[in-house]
Amino acid sequence: MDNQLSMDEKFLKKLVDILETNLENEQFGVGQLATAMGLSRSQLHRKLNAINGKSTSRFIREFRLEKAMEMLKNNVATASEIAYKVGFSSPSYFNTSFNQYYGYPPGEVKFRNPLNDEDSEEIQTSNDNTATLTSKSRLFNKRTYVIATLAILLIASFSYYNYTNSETTIITENEEPVALSENSIAVLPFKNMSGSPENEAFCDGMTTAIISRLSKIKGINKVISLTSMMNYKDNKKSMQEIAKELKVRYILESGFQKSGNDIKINLQLIDGKSDKLFWSQEYKGTYDSIFKVQALVAEMVAKKLDANITEEEQTDIQQAMTKNMEAYDNYLQGVYVSSNYSAKNYIASRKYFERAIALDSSFAEAYVRLGYTYSMLGTWFGNLSKMKADSLAAPFFKKALQLDPNNLELLYRRAEKELFNWNFKVADSMLNEYTRHMGENFLSDFLYLMLGRYDEVIESINNQIKEDPNALYNKIETVYAYYFKGDIETSLHLMNKGLMLNPNFEFTYDHFGNIYIDMKNYEKAKDVLETGLQISDKRHASMLIHLAIAYHYLGNEKKSLEYLNEVIDRANKGEPEIIVFVAHYYARLGKNDEAFKWLDKAYKKHEVDLIWLKADPNLLMLKNDPRYKVLCNKIGFPDC
Structure with a gap:
């Protein structure tokens, strides 16, 4: 045991030493720490969690806050200056995090009696029961409010949406000036200059190819993702507005024309800061040389951005x-x-x-x-x-x-x-x-959501938003992360923004319905779910079941059973991937035996949605039933 403890202590000391070295680097997060330790993110998470029950992101955040407390007590600098010294991206975020961790803002440290803090620590460590209670109390406080803190960070990127709630403060652009990287770029969707609808696929293909190739050049600091840029197709905003929204210096505006084997491409590189044309080029050639053209465009743009291209990158972007x-x-x-x-x-x-x-x-x-x-x-x-x-x-x-x-x-x-x-x-x-x-990518975030590692998901999304502000509203996992953590207000806000981006994405209405059921607002749940069914070309079983739940609690048992029986009938006839939703219904109504009967059926069919067993609010009420842990282990989840 002593040897094991010693190994754990050495492991923690190494982590602390690495963090100490990178204290002022706000970009140094979970991924960088894992790399420095020679581990994957998951390996680091599991090992750290086994030692002290903390996620990696929480360990890093608390280390930074404790170093900040030392500096504040020693009057090293102002609170705002210390925020940057301990690797926070802004004083506002630092103030909020500090307040949540210590129970008072950093500005009050100098007015407090240092003995009080020491006495408090002695009290916490002098009695096991008290220590446990204090620890749990602090953990509860942080778990409850960490999402609100992160919401401040995320929403800061979108202050123009004027989103507010009672527990957060908006960081405005005046407080948090945006520093544009000199070689950052957004590639607008190529315009179809031929006017033929058949050429839309070629235009989108060119957009994809140029973004993909530019993204491979490490000398370019920032390239906005294809997903975000497709939101600007046929957009009427000025180049300055787009550059400001995406926090990039340059915008590439292009047109593509194809007639038979002949192609014509117009390129305009615009300085988003001044809204002036920085460089333009027209290319005429043949379609059978399209891959060479795509590589050439990427190389020319990189050159204008003073970005060096390595031999390996050159080979990569020239591949056909x-x-x-x-x-x-x-x-x-x-x-x-x-x-x-x-x-x-x-x-x-x-x-x-x-x-x-x-x-x-x-x-x-x-x-x-x-x-x-x-x-x-x-x-x-x-x-x-x-x-x-x-x-x-x-x-x-x-x-x-x-x-x-x-x-x-x-x-x-x-x-x-x-x-x-x-x-x-x-x-x-x-x-x-x-x-x-x-x-960072969607699927990793998705996996961590299933495993209940919400802090890592939110950190990953934060990193992606730094590179691409519009990423926030393109990512359904953002909604899930807040929802599963219990921050329903932020989840609803993000869902609304997602709906604005794509009002025909039917599953958004299903997620809305689920959230309203959790809020016990069954009337709203019913309304949004029925809207989702109307715009969908399919009667999705999940929507029908959630409607059955809503109608049950609205007192309309006839309508509730009508929806439930439709899904059960379809499941009994062999329709795939819908059995688990029947379990949702019975779990929500507290009928555990029926819920597990349907979950066992879903397990035997290897239904996809069982991956949400650990996270789905529709099933969490089953957690105290011994059968839940048995099923969790059978599926193969770690830490059941």
Whole structure:
């Protein structure tokens, strides 16, 4: 035991030494600490949690706050200056975090009697029961309010939305001036100069290709993601407005025209600070040289941004997906069709990827996309059972792996497959490798949500927002993180913003309904769920079940049973991936025996939504039942 304790102490000391060295570096977070320790993020989290019960992000935050207290007591500098000295991104965030941790703001430290703090520590450590109670009290306080603190950080990036609530304070742009990196860029969606709707897929393909290539050049500090930039398609805002929103210096505005094999590209690089044209170029050529053109555009833009391109990066950005341009055309059409997120569009996209493969049997990306299409129909849309979707996707992923073992898109899709097969450790390992190359990503956040590691999700989202402010409203995991942590107000706010971005995304209404059920606002739950059903081309079982719950608590048992029985009837007829939702109904009504009967059925069918067993508020009321832990262990969750 002593040896083990000594090993733990050495481990903690090494962590502290690394953090001490990087104290002023606000960018030094969980990922950087894990790398410095020679561990993955998950390995570090598990080891630290086993030693002291803390997540890595909490350990880092508390270390910074304790160093700040030392500096404040020694009157090293002002509270605002100390905020930066201990690695906080702003004095406002530091003040809020400090207040939550110590119970009073940093400005009061000099007015307090140091003996009081020492006496308090003695009292806490003199009695095991008291120490436990005090520790729990502090933990409860921090767990309750940590999300509100993080909301301040996130919302600071969006002060123009004027979102307020009683427990947060908005950090305005005057308080937190934005420093624009000189070589940061946003690529606006290419404009279709031909006017032909058929060329929209080529324009989106060009946008994707240029963003992808620029993102591979490490000499460019910041490239806004494709997801965020597609929100600016046909946008009428000025270049200055867009640059300010995205916190970038330059905007690339482009037009693309295709007529037969002839192409024409107009490029304009605009200084977002002055709204003046910085550089322009017109390119005329042939479509069969499109990959060379994409590489050339990326290289020219990088040069204008004074970004150095390494030999490895040069090779990477000059790679061609295929030599068959007709295959590439079909690939782009498939991507374009599936970009409008629905089962119908994913089904429609398959024929394009199949044609691309028929035209070029060595087209790795087309195999990845076709495999992914089948996976989506099983894991996300429920049109296929998970097992059926896996069997259909497997040969395409296998072929892509043979053609291009280092394909990062394939690595990501394989990780997704392992995650939904409940192989959490394998998925985590693959995602750590993917993150090492590509940075923070949706699927890692998704995995951590399932495992209950909400602090890591929010830290990851914070990092992504620093690079791409619009990332906040594009990420459903942001909503989940706040929801699962208990901050319903922020979750609802973000959901509203997501709805504004895409009012036709039917699952947003389902999430809304769930949240309103938790708030016991069953009338609102009913209204938003019925709206979701109206705009959807499918009667989603989850919406029907949540409507059944809402109607039950509204006293309309006839309507409640009508929705419930519709789902049960469909499940009994063999419809895939809906059994677990019946368990939601019985769990919400406190009928545990019925809930576990349906959960056992879902387990035998390997239903996808069982991945949410540890996090889903619809099932959390079952946690005190011994059968819950048994099922949790059978699925393979760590720390049941």
